[in-house]
Amino acid sequence: MIPGYITTNAPALLIAVPLLGAFLSPLIGKISRDARALWVLAVMTLTALIGYFVAFLVYTEGTLLYVFGATNATLAVPPDSGGIPIRIIFTLDAMSALMVTIAVTVGFAVILYSLTSDARRSGLEAYYTIFLLMIGAILGMVSTGDLFNFFVFLEISSLASAGLVAYKVEKGRAVEAGLKYLLVSTIGGIFFLFAIGILYGQYNALNMAMLADMIQWTPLDKLALVLVVAALAAKCGAVPMHFWTPDAYSMAPSAVTAMLVVASQASLYGLFRICFTLYGITLNYVTIGWVIIILGILSMIIGVTMAIPQKDIKRLMAYHAVSQTGYMLLGVGVGLAVLGDQALLNSYGMTAMEGGIFHIFNHAMYKGLLFLTAGAIIYQVGTSDLNRMGGLGHRMKWTMIFFIIGALAIAGIPPFNGFASKFLIYESVFAFSPLLSIIAMVVSILTLASFVKVFHSVFMGPPLPGNEQVREAPRTMLIGMTILAAIVIISGIFPEFFVQNLITPAAHALTDQAGYISAVLGGA
Amino acid sequence: MVSATSLTSGFGIWDPILWVLAIIIGLVIAWILWSSGFSTYKKGTEQARPYLSGNAEPPKGEVHIRAGNLYWGFTEGLKGYYQRIVPLHTGIMTDYLLWMFWVAGILLIIVMVV
Numbered sequence: 321m322i323p324g325y326i327t328t329n330a331p332a333l334l335i336a337v338p339l340l341g342a343f344l345s346p347l348i349g350k351i352s353r354d355a356r357a358l359w360v361l362a363v364m365t366l367t368a369l370i371g372y373f374v375a376f377l378v379y380t381e382g383t384l385l386y387v388f389g390a391t392n393a394t395l396a397v398p399p400d401s402g403g404i405p406i407r408i409i410f411t412l413d414a415m416s417a418l419m420v421t422i423a424v425t426v427g428f429a430v431i432l433y434s435l436t437s438d439a440r441r442s443g444l445e446a447y448y449t450i451f452l453l454m455i456g457a458i459l460g461m462v463s464t465g466d467l468f469n470f471f472v473f474l475e476i477s478s479l480a481s482a483g484l485v486a487y488k489v490e491k492g493r494a495v496e497a498g499l500k501y502l503l504v505s506t507i508g509g510i511f512f513l514f515a516i517g518i519l520y521g522q523y524n525a526l527n528m529a530m531l532a533d534m535i536q537w538t539p540l541d542k543l544a545l546v547l548v549v550a551a552l553a554a555k556c557g558a559v560p561m562h563f564w565t566p567d568a569y570s571m572a573p574s575a576v577t578a579m580l581v582v583a584s585q586a587s588l589y590g591l592f593r594i595c596f597t598l599y600g601i602t603l604n605y606v607t608i609g610w611v612i613i614i615l616g617i618l619s620m621i622i623g624v625t626m627a628i629p630q631k632d633i634k635r636l637m638a639y640h641a642v643s644q645t646g647y648m649l650l651g652v653g654v655g656l657a658v659l660g661d662q663a664l665l666n667s668y669g670m671t672a673m674e675g676g677i678f679h680i681f682n683h684a685m686y687k688g689l690l691f692l693t694a695g696a697i698i699y700q701v702g703t704s705d706l707n708r709m710g711g712l713g714h715r716m717k718w719t720m721i722f723f724i725i726g727a728l729a730i731a732g733i734p735p736f737n738g739f740a741s742k743f744l745i746y747e748s749v750f751a752f753s754p755l756l757s758i759i760a761m762v763v764s765i766l767t768l769a770s771f772v773k774v775f776h777s778v779f780m781g782p783p784l785p786g787n788e789q790v791r792e793a794p795r796t797m798l799i800g801m802t803i804l805a806a807i808v809i810i811s812g813i814f815p816e817f818f819v820q821n822l823i824t825p826a827a828h829a830l831t832d833q834a835g836y837i838s839a840v841l842g843g844a
Numbered sequence: 845m846v847s848a849t850s851l852t853s854g855f856g857i858w859d860p861i862l863w864v865l866a867i868i869i870g871l872v873i874a875w876i877l878w879s880s881g882f883s884t885y886k887k888g889t890e891q892a893r894p895y896l897s898g899n900a901e902p903p904k905g906e907v908h909i910r911a912g913n914l915y916w917g918f919t920e921g922l923k924g925y926y927q928r929i930v931p932l933h934t935g936i937m938t939d940y941l942l943w944m945f946w947v948a949g950i951l952l953i954i955v956m957v958v
Contacts, residue, residue: 500937507941511948542955550948561947563933563940607958611951622929629919629926631911671854706911711904735860735867740851747853773914781908813860815851 322373330374331386331410334420335460337367342452346445353444357435360448364431367455371424378417379825383839385465386410396840405527411465411840414825418677419462419589421822422684425807426582427455433692433800434575437699441573447487454480454579461586465840467516467598468526470590474512474555477583478505484576485568497564497571504554504564511551515544528598529840532833537602545603548594549611555587558649559618562642566626569638570704574695575800577634578688581641585680588645592652592830600833601660609657616649617756620763627770632704633694636774637687640730643763644683650760651676651745652830654752659831668751673827674819675744681822682737682811686729689804693723696793696801697778706777708786713779715790720779722801727775729808731768737808740815 326333341363349356378384387396388408396405412420431451438447457480460473482505486498519541520526523534535541554561565584569577595608623643630636655673658664696719697712698704713720729736742764750757783790792798811818829836851858885891894901901907919926 500940503937504940504944507944511944539956543952546948546951546955549951550944553947554944560932560943561940563935563943566933567935604955604958607954611954625922625925626929626933628915668854675853710908710910734858735863740858740860743851743856743858744853747855751855769915769918773911776909776914777911782904784908785903785905813864814849815858815860816849819851 327373327377329386330370330377331384331412331463332388334367334370334374334463335456337363337370338452338456338459341367342449342456345448345452349445349448353439356444356448357439360431360452361435363452364428364455367459368424368428371420371459374412375417375421378412378414379821382413383829383836384410384412385840386412396842404525405530405840408469409465409527409840410463411529411836412463413829413836413839414822415589415593415677415827415829416462418681418822418826419586420459422585422681423455423458423462423582426578426684426688426804427458429688429800429803430575430578430692432803433578433695433797434573436794436796437575437695438573441488443487447484450480450483450487451576451579454484454583458579458583458586462589465528466526467519467528467531471509471512471516474587474590475505475509477586478502478509478555481505481568481576481580481583485572485580487573487576488571494571497567500564501568504561508551508554511547515547515551518544518547527840528593529837532598532600533837533841535599535602537599537604541599541602545594545599545608549591549608552587552591552594553615556584556591557619557642557645558615559622559642559646562619562623565642566630566635566638569641569691570632570634574634574691574698577638577695578691581687581691582684584641584645585648585684588648588680595656596659596830597833597836605659606657609653609655609659612649612653612656613756616646616651616653617759618646619643619649620646620760624763624766624770628766628773631706633697633706633709633774633778634691634704636706636770637690637694640690640767640770641683641687643767644679644687644730646763647679647742647745647760648676648683650749650756651679651741654749654756655827655831657752665831668748670824670827670831671744671748672752673830674823675741675746675748677826677830678741678744678815678819678823679738681818682729682741682808685804685807685811686726686736686738689722689801689808690726690730692797692801692804693719693726696797699793699797700790701787706774709778709784710781711779711783711787712790714783715787716779716792718798719793719801722798722805723775723779725805725808727768727771729812731771732764733768735812737812737815737818740812740819744819 348359457473457477464470482498482502485501486495488494525531557565620643623639627636627639651672655669658669729738732738732742746757849861
């Protein structure tokens with residue numbers, strides 16, 4: 321049985337464990353490299369277990385509140401606070417639980433992979449510390465119910481991510497990519513901070529439920545929303561603010577890149593959370609919905625067309641990450657565009673949102689898998705240049721199989737999970753606008769074409785001179801890939817299970833603004 | 845027919861189990877056809893060498909079509925598009941920020957006016 325104090329404080333432990341693990345990691349590393357590896361793996365395993373437990377609590381018992389500093393973990397509004405929830409509050413609903421599940425699953429697979437893939441690098445004491453900080457920050461972003469708290473976790477995530485992008489200092493290109501990421505993140509962070517200041521100045525509150533209860537769509541509220549959308553859309557790599565993505569994704573170690581995908585999705589979560597939960601139907605949902613749809617369509621088209629001519633495997637995959645983010649923006653954007661029309665929301669809006677949210681889950685898994693396969697290839701061949709690869713299918717059979725699974729999933733080929741979410745998006749978006757749905761399908765075809773190119777270039781043909789010594793990736797790297805590949809297959813073959821149990825509750829959590837407010841403020 | 849594994853969109857149904865079954869049946873048929881053929885392949889003999897219209901086989905490194913040579917027709921066909929879109933990816937940090945400010949500015953106008 322799990323002790324009561326652990327179950328009661330599980331949301332706090334979700335952040336505390338990776339943070340504590342991060343800061344103790346250099347100390348443990350003084351004992352030996354193996355001790356540090358074991359420590360990092362143990363911390364990530366424990367974080368994952370807590371994450372699954374928290375998600376289980378949310379899915380079985382409803383929205384979970386955790387109030388820091390309160391004697392009672394559910395005492396959100398102190399009696400002497402004038403009705404304002406002044407403490408830091410974690411508010412975990414089904415959408416948060418889904419994001420926690422994604423973060424800990426990818427985090428565990430990536431850490432396992434990273435123990436071998438990055439073992440021969442120097443500076444590992446800093447690497448694992450920053451890595452665990454990044455995971456803790458992502459979990460904080462998706463758990464908090466406080467805007468300023470979200471900003472703090474966003475900053476931690478940005479700093480940690482920039483540090484990891486710049487980790488391979490060779491030739492300075494990684495440092496440049498890290499600097500670009502940091503600069504975009506910093507400006508985005510300032511935008512976000514201004515938005516918080518505007519809202520706080522008007523409503524005297526930072527808690528999202530409290531703000532949602534009071535927000536009025538004044539000109540200042542509009543300005544705050546614009547700043548938030550620009551900041552978080554840039555952070556999630558939406559076109560035309562995606563330029564940092566190929567730089568950062570291609571230069572970061574592959575394990576980091578897989579986690580950067582989740583960090584970007586945490587920003588996407590923030591964008592959706594603020595649009596739906598904080599503003600809800602008070603905003604001009606048709607206009608903002610279309611803004612998000614247009615960002616999505618631009619991301620899909622420009623992402624995939626820029627991917628096709630790329631010659632660097634990770635840069636190509638990075639552009640596909642931009643393109644796939646477009647699907648999420650499209651699906652959820654359509655849901656937002658019809659938010660105020662219950663009939664349309666029931667007819668196709670909720671399905672579009674489910675498709676977009678399911679795509680967040682699926683993308684984290686198959687894109688994480690693809691970046692890990694790219695990392696395994698680079699680990700063995702020593703280059704990310706597709707022109708210098710060929711015939712690796714003879715020697716890296718497992719990596720090739722994992723790549724095929726990831727490639728078919730991202731291209732939306734049945735029966736893998738990418739098809740299931742795209743199926744929901746195609747059908748529901750078609751009812752909204754057939755043209756948008758057709759664009760989404762064409763982008764999928766181009767995605768397949770692009771990954772056929774990668775498959776041919778890397779795995780097909782005779783083994784090239786210079787690649788004679790290439791071997792299959794080490795076992796721990798394969799295990800990391802196996803975890804993600806298994807999820808891609810299982811969620812593709814049993815999509816209804818995932819949709820019913822994880823996705824639909826998440827979509828309803830986003831649209832149920834009143835439920836979120838009452839969960840925090842109750843009868844206050 | 846809607847089964848426990850069917851994913852419903854409100855407009856259509858997707859049942860991956862049926863798809864998997866169809867793939868398995870297809871693979872079994874393919875295997876039956878393949879196994880009913882003559883097994884005359886001998887590794888390491890003349891049979892294993894590629895036939896290139898009587899020409900000598902070039903070195904292995906030269907026969908593989910590299911990534912840079914794939915889809916040149918696609919990019920050539922969309923040359924007008926790529927000539928406009930690629931130069932936007934300057935790699936210059938200030939340009940990245942400028943795009944953020946442009947987007948924020950345009951968004952502000954849209955949100956305030958509409």
